[in-house]
Amino acid sequence: MEQWKSLGCGTLLAGLLCSTAAQADVTAAEVWQSWQDYYGGMGFTLTAGSEEARGGTLTLRDVTGTTTTPEATGSVTIAEMVLTERGGAVEVTMSPEIPFDMTTVAEDETVEMSMLFSQPDMVMTVSGTPDEMTYEFSAPAMGVSVTEMVVNGTPVEMTMEMAARDVTGSSVMGLAGDITATQQIAAPEVTFTVSATDPETDGTFSMEGSLSDLEGTSTTVMPEGVDMADMAAALGAGLKIEGSLSYGAGSYTMEVVDATDTMTIEAAGDGGSFELAMDAEALSYGAAGTGGTMALTGSQLPFPVDISLAESAFSLLMPVSKSDAPAPFGFEMRLVDLAVNDEVWSMLDPMAQLPRDPATLILDVSGAAKMLIDLLDPEQAATAEAPGELHALDLNELQLTFGGAELTGDGSFTFDNSDMVTFDGMPKPLGSVSLKLLGGNGLLDNLIAMGLVPEDQAMGVRMMAGLFANTGPGPDELNSTIEVREDGGLYANGQRLK
Template sequence: MRHWTGRSAGALTALLLGTTAVQADVTAAEVWQGLTDYYGDLGQTVTTGSSAMDGDTLVVTDAVFASETPEGGTKATVAEIRLKELGDGRVEVTMSEEIPVAITAKPATGEAVDMAMKITQSGLAMVVSGQATDMTFDFTADTIGIRTEQTEVEGDTVPMTLDATLTGNAGNYRIVTEGARNVTSTMTADKLDFAVSGKDPKAETDFSASGSLAGLSGTSTATMPDAVDFADMGAALQAGLAMEGTFDYTSGGYVIDGKDGADTVSIQSTGGAGALKFAMSRDGLSYGGTGKAAQIAIQASALPIPVDLSVAETAFDMKMPVSKSEEAQPFGLLVKLIDFEVSEGIWAMFDPTTQLPRDPATLIVDLSGAAKVLFDIFDLHEPAAPDASPGEIESLDINEVKLSAVGAELTGSGAMTFDNSAPVPQPRGMVDLQLVGGNGLIDKLVAMGFVPEDQAAGAKMMMGLFAVPSGEDTLTSKIEFKEDGGVYANGQRIQ
């Protein structure tokens, strides 16, 4: 089932879709051979009912693209593909408007699932140009969609539906097969509409979700060595498999409704521009995303009042090494939640007299560093022992830490290296911290009855041990980790 994911399923509807600029000749037979070789490299088998020239057109019938693993498999059937030689070195490709897809999942643990789906397209226009070892597939399509026809779990039909449609599509794929197979692609779409629903009559639960994204665009690149086996991702990465991609949209939103017995929930969300990115190779794995101007409204029978949330910007980015190496490799983590706000009704529940500032909250964590990986993360042949450490951290940079809310703000930065010769890694370096408005916040929490006075006094005493005043309700602290193994706060040893 793993071979029929976004890249493979999208490629079947788009690679069989595609005009270009390479000044060379390509024949219908070469285009078809290039496609079958491509899917073969993805671990799929391609069979046909018939394949023959009809004048200037290669007609392929009952083309089946299938893959199978111990955990399941997929099979897509295209009733007819027509590859017409245009007489100028290019080939026009047309195909059936509906492509049945069968997906079977047979996990070692859990329930077996059989799903029947259809990939659809309308208004498809595609031309292939180039040469046998360097072909470009340029395409436009009014719509490209996918929908479920039937879903069975352990042989029982499950009332679940999925329907997604891309409108106003355009893009291209370029496949170069000199040496390793290199694939680059671009795509744009005016809009993506989706709807999904499901129901469990026995548990009296059901849900539905629908939404859309507008102004979509994306790019991707992939390098696939000869005879790469996607079922063994560790070996494939070490052999040179590499892929990366980006996906952007200008706005979006969704609605979710759910029911569990007598309990109900409804969620509505709208948002501005967003982006996703992904990269994987033997040099590392990274993924992340950003979003702007999101607003969420929640109504639930379990909540006494509606909940409205908004956030100006969100971001997540992670980078980690995946290959065993004697040298330290970079890693990183970024989390951002900028100007997060909740509705006044929520504030009024615990602060009716408005003692706490209603300032938007912000959270930023930005870390980077270097670490050794002691085994290949994706190696299926030599998995690490259950109690084995996955790696050794050599350095950690705290580029930025920031938490601001209810009138207080904590910020920090620092850098450390680690001595891994001891049973527990020993840090060396320092961290600078600053807290603004901390004492004022504690006093307000005491006045509101949230914090007892003795606990507040204890908290202020602890802050006094680790920090020094540096302005009006401002505390700073320099935490040092020294060669002697000691931990110092503002020059005073605390451990």
Template sequence: MTRFSILTRSTALAFCLPGTAALADLTGADVWSDWKDYMTSAGYEVTASTATSGETLTVSDLNMSMQFAEDEAEGAASISMGTLRFVEQGDGSVSIELPAQTSIDVTMTPETGEVATFSIDFDQTDPVMSATGEPGNLTYDYTASASTLAMSGLTVNGVPVPADIAKVSIAMSDLAYTVKTTVGDMRTIAQDMSVAGVSYDVAFTEPEGEGTFKLVGAMQGIAMDGNGALPLDSDPQDMNAMLSSGLDFDGTFTSTGGNYELSFSGPDGSGTANSTSEGGEISIAMDTNGLSYGIQQRNVDYNMLITEFPLPLSISAAQIGTTLMMPLQKSPDPQDFGLEVLLSDFTMSDMIWGLFDPSGQLPRDPASLLVDLSGQAKVLFNFLDPTQAAILEETGATPGELNALTLNALELDAAGAKLTGEGSFTFDNSDLVTFDGMPRPLGGINLNLVGGNGLLDKLVGMGLVPEDQAMGARMMMGLFAVPGDAPDTLNSRIEVNPEGHVLANGQRIR
């Protein structure tokens, strides 16, 4: 996780650290201490003045600042929250009175390029926040009828940029956020959030007027839940050390629908695009076993029109998704990895089909693709250690060793043909000679092709594939495959035996 992602995660908690039924009497000082300790452990430097009057603890001139790095840029952020009041309610809970507006001042300094500064204004409507529990075991509840985030005061190399040149605004409605945090050997956090709707408006214009970009969109039915464990004493800037100390988090973000409209123009052309979907999901998890990430969208429609292309592009899919799992830390033992890509019921408009199949020879049924891979690899350096990453980049050393690879599923169904497959290989990294520098594999893969010859005939008839190339393709299929029981079906098993021989359906080809 980069420093900027820590900034956004902990900033969200700072805005709306949110209670449920009281467990014991709780003081404003208890809540303020917990809040401050969390923000400090997340990498912020916290400054404020405090005063107590009766049942109220007032925190004034509250400022939280941090330095962060993002790839080839570094920067700083400062959050000015003004005045907070922690009011003891007499029932064991504490009400937290939030300011209506909070300002975040950001400076981005790239290694090359222009230095940018800007502010993000965060406004809340009807914010209600409370804390319950006991020191070391607190629950925060937060609600607001609306909130907005807007960029202001942008400067580039010290020169102010007019508001009509650069615009970023986000509006949210009906927010509800609950966080339960427990402090022991680690700080554990469990959180749930819901937002009825989000709308966003982003626009940029080249100062010389040569290019424009505009993005307007919305999402509905947003929900997020997550759990995590944070080390108490690790440096937030050293993610590798935090993982070694027990950093562990997972979260899921879902929505019930969304849409956007995009337009752009410039010296090289212009265009428009729009998209709608019926929602989706993003999931992410990180611990000592590695990083897992997944994204899916349902019932997606996408349309685009650009000056360089003569026709509008219209595509849709019932589901689009990808999942990635990878290890992050060096280990003497092989670690699991995985990748899955899914495209379900993909269709194109007849106008696009007409570009290469005007006579309609190819079936235009929805196409689907599934690739599901898993395996094991030995990681030879820590991915999140910038020092080791720099050494790797300078020396060109091998980052890891592939030990095993499994094709759990391959399914490609398009244009009247269907290809399926599965298989697995192990790899001997002590033998880099047999296969010219690649670890020697051992194992096999099974493939099945239905309708391949029929598709090839149609491509020849359409003029997309020359007859001599089609003949060469058929000869290759004859070499690597054998006919199946059904018409126009080919089966193939490609394997590598312990001697390093490559076999196709039992016949040695290498």
């Protein structure tokens, strides 16, 4: 997994700006040595062109961090770093601008990118002991920009800038035995701009936006001697990564222009979050947002398109390592109160046959699976016939609301992987799921009136509904319980179907 090192320079730079420890004495030389040891363990080479120690001050010039793999190379260059001992702690200042370069190779594409990191008047203080150091830093402004990009030897006309103001951060880094790093960073405002030109069509792309109240935390545990290029082996040795990011209100404007069309997108949201965790057992990822809006206009659109979404969320939990026992997994998707403007509805439903209430999709499932391979090992993933066995599946929540109808449900199943015959090559399930449909017939009638569903097909749908569902006490209500029992039979509302 060499691609994990393609972020090496950025990781190195962020760590130098955000590393720290407990109250005790630490010297400038010990801080410098800790950086060399830490990043050396991660596969980076950290050197200084010259070192000058005088009166409790260590001045490093032409500090370079480099990493090289078959897929990526990168380097960071800091013209000057001054480490000054002050009462048992060390104050660190750096050059206000730091260039870093990266080259990645993937199949037939080579990308060379040069960036510039800026952090004028940034001050960092390191305290603690050689075994555990605490870093605290603040900067009135920090930014990163792309200064050059070349793809397969051809320069790409592109600019990218990101800036944050009043940035603060801290980090506690333990260096005895397994390396541990806990970091925090916050910025009340982040702005970004991106623009690019397609060299083949001369089309242009531009985007600018901002986020407020950015806060991030992360924790990393890296065993001694771990090779970060082999992610599967690193996880097996005890590598753990966990991080979260939250932000407040934000917005962006994007414009795409080509020879025939100009498209403009304006989007905004009330806030959101991201989460990531990885260890030897599992990988989890999650993202959520609230109050999202988007407006699209374009020369090829007959009218503006407005979209709003009250709540959105996505999360995934999956086992990644071979195991003898089933491990938990999960998946959730939430799209709550999705709405579009009347012009869009009028195009889809000119006679206003359907209620124009917001639509909602919620799907929340969990369960247990036994992994038969190490999923992050490329060789095993490429040659395995099946990555794992399904042992349990729970439908925690299902909700689909659209056009005046609503489908809800829940249920759970277990799976017997020793019996692959009863269900034609699938592990034998055992359990049930309960479903409720409100307004289904009304929606079907409206779709017939719109000409989207022919009468004969609608009749077939109603016959199938009669086979699998019972009418409920409410108007236009259908209820169904689908079961698979110990005898291997498939039942709908107590009636055997198979």
